[in-house]
């Protein structure tokens with residue numbers, strides 16, 4: 001990813017920066033909301049995370065739900081290597097329920113009707129065809145399976161962006177430039193509520209909902225496979 005082309009593959013520098021500075025702050029803001037929809041997944045069930053990055057959310061999910069398995073896919077082989085490396089710190093019984101592989105959201109390498117829940121965090125803004133990616137997520141969901149996507153909210157409130165920038169792992173003097181970068185290039189290329197409604201319109205989903213995550217610069221897109 002370059003700052004000007006949000007759909008370009010993550011460069012080593014960008015993936016290092018995201019993993020080191022931003023990932024924990026993003027997950028602190030939204031991972032409870034995403035993990036909540038996975039609580040309905042019964043023991044023996046499975047969750048797919050699309051655009052899993054360095055695997056931090058998948059790790060949180062595995063420890064929250066000892067009965068399920070989690071698969072993470074990401075376009076960047078470097079991010080997948082980072083996720084696999086991170087997994088070596090887990091106990092064997094957890095590692096056995098976790099699988100990462102390089103793949104695109106636009107061509108998910110699994111059969112229809114495979115997963116009980118399919119989620120994605122802060123990735124959809126990078127997809128060159130967001131509707132196609134959501135269509136792929138819905139395709140691999142089981143009937144009545146849950147979909148949840150979170151992304152930066154282009155129309156977020158300044159106070160929420162400021163609070164988020166303060167939580168990034170950066171020395172204080174760098175937080176103001178980071179806030180500017182976040183508002184301009186990250187949230188600035190994210191989705192607003194209308195974009196979010198557009199990407200789920202016409203998908204094979206019921207009970208759809210688009211909403212802001214209160215107190216954060218993120219929104220969620222949720223639905224249930226028809």
Ligand SMILES: C[S@@+](CC[C@H](N)C(=O)[O-])C[C@H]1O[C@@H](n2cnc3c(N)ncnc32)[C@H](O)[C@@H]1O
Nearest residue numbers: 023051052053074075076104105121122123126
């Ligand atoms: C901002 S990071 C979020 C990573 C992770 N979800 C997290 O919250 O820590 C966005 C991720 O989406 C991945 N990505 C971008 N385009 C993608 C695509 N077309 N298919 C799958 N992953 C993609 C990037 O490689 C990157 O790891």
